[in-house]
Amino acid sequence: MSDYYLFHDSAKCIGCMSCEVHCKENKRLPPGPRLCRIETIGPKWVGNIPKVDFVFMPCYHCDRPWCVAACPTGAMQKRTGDGIVFVDHNLCVGCKACMRACPWGAPQWDPEKGKAVKCDYCLDRVDQGLEPACVAKCVTKCLHFGKPEEVVDARRMRHARAMAAMATEVTLRQPVNGPKAKPMKPKRKQAQDPVEGS
Amino acid sequence: MRKDIYSICFMCTVRCPIKVTVEDGAVKWVEGNPHQLKGALCAKGSAGTALLNDTERLRYPMIREGARGEGKWKRVSWDQALDYAAQKLKAAVDHYGPQTVAFGERQNLNTHLSKTFMRALGSPNHFTHDALCKGSVNTAFRTLTGYTDAEVAVDWVNTKHVILYGRNLFESLELKPIQALLEAKDKGARITYIDIRSTITASHADRFWMIRPGTDLALNYALIHVILRDNLYDEEYVNRWVTGLTELRAFVEPYTPEWAEEETGIPAGEIVALAREVGGEKPQVIFHYGYRGASHLDEIYFRRSLVILNALMGSIESKGGLIIKKGPKDAGFGSFGKLVDQKDLPKPKGERFDGAGGSRFPIADPAHGVAAMLPLAILNEDPYPLKALIIHRFDPMLSIPDYNQNKKALDKLDLILTIDINFSETAWYSDVILPESIYLERSDSIQMAAGPKPALYMRRQCIPPRYDTKPFWEIIRELARRLDLGRFFPYDSIEDIWDLQLKDMGVSIKDFEAKGFVSLAKNPILWDRKEGLKFKTPSGKIEFVSSLMEQNGFLSFLPYKSVTPPPEGEFRLTVGRSAVHTHVSTQNNPYLNELLPENVLWLNTEEASRLGIADGQYVEVHSDHGFGRLKALVTDFIHPEAVFMLHGFGRQVPATTRCYGKGASDTALQENVSDVIGGSPGLHETFVRVRPAS
Numbered sequence: 001m002s003d004y005y006l007f008h009d010s011a012k013c014i015g016c017m018s019c020e021v022h023c024k025e026n027k028r029l030p031p032g033p034r035l036c037r038i039e040t041i042g043p044k045w046v047g048n049i050p051k052v053d054f055v056f057m058p059c060y061h062c063d064r065p066w067c068v069a070a071c072p073t074g075a076m077q078k079r080t081g082d083g084i085v086f087v088d089h090n091l092c093v094g095c096k097a098c099m100r101a102c103p104w105g106a107p108q109w110d111p112e113k114g115k116a117v118k119c120d121y122c123l124d125r126v127d128q129g130l131e132p133a134c135v136a137k138c139v140t141k142c143l144h145f146g147k148p149e150e151v152v153d154a155r156r157m158r159h160a161r162a163m164a165a166m167a168t169e170v171t172l173r174q175p176v177n178g179p180k181a182k183p184m185k186p187k188r189k190q191a192q193d194p195v196e197g198s
Numbered sequence: 199m200r201k202d203i204y205s206i207c208f209m210c211t212v213r214c215p216i217k218v219t220v221e222d223g224a225v226k227w228v229e230g231n232p233h234q235l236k237g238a239l240c241a242k243g244s245a246g247t248a249l250l251n252d253t254e255r256l257r258y259p260m261i262r263e264g265a266r267g268e269g270k271w272k273r274v275s276w277d278q279a280l281d282y283a284a285q286k287l288k289a290a291v292d293h294y295g296p297q298t299v300a301f302g303e304r305q306n307l308n309t310h311l312s313k314t315f316m317r318a319l320g321s322p323n324h325f326t327h328d329a330l331c332k333g334s335v336n337t338a339f340r341t342l343t344g345y346t347d348a349e350v351a352v353d354w355v356n357t358k359h360v361i362l363y364g365r366n367l368f369e370s371l372e373l374k375p376i377q378a379l380l381e382a383k384d385k386g387a388r389i390t391y392i393d394i395r396s397t398i399t400a401s402h403a404d405r406f407w408m409i410r411p412g413t414d415l416a417l418n419y420a421l422i423h424v425i426l427r428d429n430l431y432d433e434e435y436v437n438r439w440v441t442g443l444t445e446l447r448a449f450v451e452p453y454t455p456e457w458a459e460e461e462t463g464i465p466a467g468e469i470v471a472l473a474r475e476v477g478g479e480k481p482q483v484i485f486h487y488g489y490r491g492a493s494h495l496d497e498i499y500f501r502r503s504l505v506i507l508n509a510l511m512g513s514i515e516s517k518g519g520l521i522i523k524k525g526p527k528d529a530g531f532g533s534f535g536k537l538v539d540q541k542d543l544p545k546p547k548g549e550r551f552d553g554a555g556g557s558r559f560p561i562a563d564p565a566h567g568v569a570a571m572l573p574l575a576i577l578n579e580d581p582y583p584l585k586a587l588i589i590h591r592f593d594p595m596l597s598i599p600d601y602n603q604n605k606k607a608l609d610k611l612d613l614i615l616t617i618d619i620n621f622s623e624t625a626w627y628s629d630v631i632l633p634e635s636i637y638l639e640r641s642d643s644i645q646m647a648a649g650p651k652p653a654l655y656m657r658r659q660c661i662p663p664r665y666d667t668k669p670f671w672e673i674i675r676e677l678a679r680r681l682d683l684g685r686f687f688p689y690d691s692i693e694d695i696w697d698l699q700l701k702d703m704g705v706s707i708k709d710f711e712a713k714g715f716v717s718l719a720k721n722p723i724l725w726d727r728k729e730g731l732k733f734k735t736p737s738g739k740i741e742f743v744s745s746l747m748e749q750n751g752f753l754s755f756l757p758y759k760s761v762t763p764p765p766e767g768e769f770r771l772t773v774g775r776s777a778v779h780t781h782v783s784t785q786n787n788p789y790l791n792e793l794l795p796e797n798v799l800w801l802n803t804e805e806a807s808r809l810g811i812a813d814g815q816y817v818e819v820h821s822d823h824g825f826g827r828l829k830a831l832v833t834d835f836i837h838p839e840a841v842f843m844l845h846g847f848g849r850q851v852p853a854t855t856r857c858y859g860k861g862a863s864d865t866a867l868q869e870n871v872s873d874v875i876g877g878s879p880g881l882h883e884t885f886v887r888v889r890p891a892s
Contacts, residue, residue: 012378012380013767014368014369014398014402015777015779016240016241016368016369016371016777016778017777017778017793018239018240018243018244018777019242020777020793021241021244021245021790021793022239022244024244024789025228025245025247025248025789026227030472030788031788031791031792032792034792042401043396043400043401045834048274048398048405048406049400049403049404049405049406050400050406050835051399051401052396052398052401088890113571130832134718136229136237137229137230137237137239137244138238139238139240139371139373139376139377140237140238140376140377140380141236141238141377149512153412160382161384161385162384162386165384165385165386165795186408186410186463186837187463187838188229188763188805188837188838188839189463189763189839190763191762191763191764191765191766
């Protein structure tokens with residue numbers, strides 16, 4: 001891991017894929033490489049709700065990155081100081097060794113440059129004290145970036161607030177006498193006899 | 199040189215405020231206005247730079263050579279293109295009369311200029327895309343409250359419960375409402391989501407009902423039945439502000455939850471549970487009124503039932519409910535100027551081509567018209583022939599149902615003039631193309647954003663135009679000058695227009711610099727719910743029995759007619775939107791196309807196996823009006839009576855190479871039928887046959 005922590009609060013994510021475009025726009029990448037990806041899982045029934053889960057897949061900036069180990073020219077580097085893994089494009093010769101080595105598909109191919117590109121937490125922005133593009137412009141603010149101790153545990157905070165809201169609700173809301181929830185199975189309604197129906 | 203410029207996004211119609219960073223004359227960064235959106239921006243917003251640099255957008259004025267749609271163009275100068283267009287327009291006006299010219303656009307900040315142009319020309323036929331989206335919502339709101347839906351805001355952040363009917367808020371997204379609703383959810387608000395298929399909004403909901411397609415009205419009649427039967431409504435509010443409760447009570451008597459269960463497939467007990475729940479949460483309850491419900495021929499009655507539900511909850515002009523928008527005058531400011539308010543500008547006269555406000559749609563809103571009537575008016579020359587069509591940032595060919603019929607209709611015109619930024623299907627089919635600069639390259643008229651807290655926003659030019667394009671305010675003025683109507687366009691620059699807009703307001707252009715907008719009120723302006731509500735109906739109240747409807751010969755309450763299920767082997771075609779595309783305008787954007795290059799056909803698993811269709815396989819879809827070929831998405835999460843596809847694909851313009859021929863177009867399949875009162879197209883009225891592609 002790097003010194004930084006990129007936390008994705010998947011319960012608040014709406015899978016709008018804007019992070020992917022924010023990233024590409026900031027890096028001015030052509031169609032093709034996607035440095036972070038939103039993977040959609042589901043839907044599957046959870047109670048009566050067709051739940052969709054999202055997994056945010058940037059680079060994980062491993063402790064001992066295989067991409068760095070595989071790189072023959074030293075272009076792929078782990079930055080001393082904060083541990084961010086990045087590509088030095090002056091050294092990259094486009095051999096794709098890093099792409100084959102990474103189990104997560106983090107290094108991607110830039111067909112215009114003929115070189116590998118990857119998530120570097122938007123180094124240029126981080127060095128100016130800014131958040132990575134994906135985090136800065138996230139629609140629902142479900143992405144959080146910083147040193148671990150700086151990143152508020154968004155999910156825990158939300159849960160606490162929800163519990164607090166519920167506690168007040170229990171006393172306020174009338175008991176609901178509806179039936180126990182069970183998943184609905186939609187049935188196709190039979191078409192009427194055309195003569196009768198017309 | 200690096201500088202930040204506040205502006206307004208225009209990748210879709212929502213008008214999110216943005217901050218653009220420009221360095222050495224190039225756009226380096228675009229983010230949501232931090233004072234309003236915490237910097238957030240959607241995928242479309244960020245893809246604005248890809249649009250800016252796209253070599254496939256319209257780059258210079260063109261006149262058609264060869265046949266319509268053949269794709270042979272001659273690059274011309276602006277003077278040549280404008281002269282040619284003006285001469286053709288003049289010919290139509292001189293030979294056939296000004297009413298034979300129609301102007302269609304997507305409502306935008308410069309709509310007051312195009313309305314001025316049409317009124318100066320003497321034609322009543324300015325129309326917008328609105329009716330294709332929500333014409334019946336507009337009409338329904340006016341029949342009940344006297345206000346249009348556009349004059350009503352939703353107080354998402356303070357709500358306790360929001361009920362969405364196919365309003366797929368998290369995919370067909372607007373930034374401010376999403377952020378506000380998620381904040382409300384953090385505070386314990388609940389979401390009930392009703393749709394014929396599962397969506398991401400359903401995934402975030404607390405209750406999801408997969409309703410039988412087309413039966414939303416039955417559900418609402420049953421909800422109203424329970425709310426009145428069990429006295430769950432806001433009695434004080436209803437007694438003071440509503441007329442026609444007795445009639446409504448008698449009307450919903452037969453529509454029990456058990457009856458609705460049979461029609462909608464939603465268990466009666468659950469309908470009762472929702473009614474009781476919202477009864478305990480009123481008035482902070484929102485029955486959301488648009489945009490995607492059952493799109494049928496009795497659409498207006500469904501929309502009316504939604505407004506009625508809000509009225510019963512007492513949620514109209516309530517915190518956490520719907521709030522009637524306030525303008526500058528309510529905030530103690532002067533009036534906001536529009537070019538269309540010039541004293542000597544002729545008033546629109548004569549029957550409109552679409553019959554809005556006239557014989558065909560007496561109570562539909564003539565400020566927008568009924569766009570779906572365009573092909574029918576042209577083909578049938580009813581009420582009179584149309585000769586010339588000006589289209590601005592709108593694609594009637596791919597927005598109005600029945601693509602083939604649209605094409606046939608456009609063929610009959612003497613002139614199709616398109617002002618756009620991309621090759622739409624209509625642009626490809628036109629005679630003259632005048633390319634507009636994109637939103638990052640131009641300034642526009644100031645936006646008056648009415649609301650609980652009214653504010654002014656400004657779209658400012660960030661960089662000079664990349665190609666030989668012009669802003670709309672300049673194009674329309676040049677066209678007007680060539681038709682000897684220049685006196686109605688008394689401006690030389692955008693600053694002149696801003697001055698005209700702000701003249702009586704007591705706000706100056708400098709006031710926009712700090713945050714990109716000018717807030718006209720510190721706190722939300724809410725009228726007193728006991729005595730201060732100002733409904734614009736004849737009675738001054740919410741009219742369940744509507745004088746507007748009854749006086750024009752329409753029933754206030756429509757007895758429910760059972761929805762016909764599709765015959766064996768056929769499905770009801772339903773359509774919708776995604777988070778990464780805007781209607782029919784972004785499918786060729788390099789970044790957005792990469793995320794979602796084509797649409798697929800959602801098909802219920804059991805039905806698919808009966809038809810021998812596997813997930814991911816290509817299928818052919820046929821209707822009585824057209825044909826489409828696309829991949830199948832076989833899933834349990836769609837109602838077996840329906841199939842679903844995203845709108846805006848199946849494009850047939852070779853010049854837009856990225857989206858050309860990908861997926862299928864819903865408009866190629868749909869029949870062009872509209873709600874007879876409000877004018878919304880019955881987008882979900884078409885049955886299709888599906889089979890594996892050969």
